[in-house]
Amino acid sequence: MNQEDRYLRDLLTGKEPEKKIFVSMNEEKKKPKGNVESDLTKIMQEVRMPWFCPKCNKVMKSRLDDKMWKLFDHCFDCQQQLEHKLRVTGKYEIWEKKKFYKNRKAAIIEQKESINNWLQQGDMEIVEPVNVDTGYVHVEKHVVPDGMKDEAKDALKELDSTLLEVETILKELNAELDGE
Numbered sequence: 001m002n003q004e005d006r007y008l009r010d011l012l013t014g015k016e017p018e019k020k021i022f023v024s025m026n027e028e029k030k031k032p033k034g035n036v037e038s039d040l041t042k043i044m045q046e047v048r049m050p051w052f053c054p055k056c057n058k059v060m061k062s063r064l065d066d067k068m069w070k071l072f073d074h075c076f077d078c079q080q081q082l083e084h085k086l087r088v089t090g091k092y093e094i095w096e097k098k099k100f101y102k103n104r105k106a107a108i109i110e111q112k113e114s115i116n117n118w119l120q121q122g123d124m125e126i127v128e129p130v131n132v133d134t135g136y137v138h139v140e141k142h143v144v145p146d147g148m149k150d151e152a153k154d155a156l157k158e159l160d161s162t163l164l165e166v167e168t169i170l171k172e173l174n175a176e177l178d179g180e
C-alpha cells in the first residue's frame, strides 16, 4: 500500500493520518513550508486565550481560565455558573450530549475537508522534509487510482448523511437547552 492510499485509508477509518505534506504537481513552485506556517499562525490566534472573558468581561489569567477557554470559549467562573445552572435545571446531561455531538460535527467537517483536498489534488507529489537545515526533501510521485477516488466519493456521501443526523440531534438538544 503506497503512501496516499494509506493516508486515505486512515481518513476513511477515522484514524489520524500520518503527517505528510502534499504538493500538487502543477503547483511545484509553491513553498509548502510557508503555507504550513501561516496556517499555524492562524490556528494559534484562534486558540490563544484573550485578555478578557467574552461572556463576563473578567480578566482571564489562571490556568483554569485557560483550560476552560480552550474547551468552552469562556472563563472558569462562567463555566462554573453554567454547570451549576444546568445541574439545578436538570439539563447537565443534555448539555454534555451537546458537547459530544458538537465535537463529532467538527470532526466530520474536518474529515470531509481532508478527503475533498485529497480528491482535488489528484495526481500528486508527496514531499517529506529530510534535512530541515539544508531544506533537502524527499519527493515521491503518485497517480491516484480511480477505485480510490470512488471510495473517497462514497465516504463523502456517508459523511454528509452522518453530518445531517448529527445536526438534527444538535437542533433537538439545543431546543431542550433553550439555546444555552
Ligand SMILES: [Zn+2]
Binding pocket: 053, 054, 055, 056, 057, 058, 074, 075, 076, 077, 078, 079
Ligand atoms: Zn467569564
